[in-house]
Amino acid sequence: AQTVTQSQPEMSVQEAETVTLSCTYDTSESDYYLFWYKQPPSRQMILVIRQEAYKQQNATENRFSVNFQKAAKSFSLKISDSQLGDAAMYFCAYWRAGKSTFGDGTTLTVKP
Amino acid sequence: GAGVSQSPRYKVAKRGQDVALRCDPISGHVSLFWYQQALGQGPEFLTYFQNEAQLDKSGLPSDRFFAERPEGSVSTLKIQRTQQEDSAVYLCASSLDGGRANEQYFGPGTRLTVT
Numbered sequence: 001a002q003t004v005t006q007s008q009p010e011m012s013v014q015e016a017e018t019v020t021l022s023c024t025y026d027t028s029e030s031d032y033y034l035f036w037y038k039q040p041p042s043r044q045m046i047l048v049i050r051q052e053a054y055k056q057q058n059a060t061e062n063r064f065s066v067n068f069q070k071a072a073k074s075f076s077l078k079i080s081d082s083q084l085g086d087a088a089m090y091f092c093a094y095w096r097a098g099k100s101t102f103g104d105g106t107t108l109t110v111k112p
Numbered sequence: 113g114a115g116v117s118q119s120p121r122y123k124v125a126k127r128g129q130d131v132a133l134r135c136d137p138i139s140g141h142v143s144l145f146w147y148q149q150a151l152g153q154g155p156e157f158l159t160y161f162q163n164e165a166q167l168d169k170s171g172l173p174s175d176r177f178f179a180e181r182p183e184g185s186v187s188t189l190k191i192q193r194t195q196q197e198d199s200a201v202y203l204c205a206s207s208l209d210g211g212r213a214n215e216q217y218f219g220p221g222t223r224l225t226v227t
Contacts (some may be wrong), residue, residue, distance in 0.1 A: 045218040102154030
């Protein structure tokens, strides 16, 4: 079975600084997708960024980028120029054949 | 257009009662997913529909859990004879086509408390 591990239960960053959230996963498959989702307090979960495993190029979405290391089964999220609105719980997720496996999340605090 | 909606938003059930949780996906979305999220944890996959077909129900924790999507739109998650360990937030998500790892749009969840 696939597992997803987020080793940082909590992280803190100063506004305008950069922070990296870690995620590792375990799978024997070669074809899958990886996602980062954001869940603000009392609000719905939304997609931050998506990475296809067969693509070597790291995905980027504005201030958000990933460092995907397929051999190491590592998928970290970098948030640049952090903003107060980035404060949320962030979940890493593995997807294959319709089924998603989520990590337990990292709570990100942004200090003004 | 409207997003994914779920009802009720909060449900308190006495142990042993049956409950039904409803999910209205985004119109036109083929795929629908149910997750269970315990406090302080990530969502856990329960089941997945493509149109009215339930393609994967491997995450349903017991035969007390049953999900349906008879007309390929609205879905209901039913829990029979609720137990305290069923207390959690139940999330529904929909996507254009789950078979292609499209973005999932999540609803606000139903918080179930079993007393």
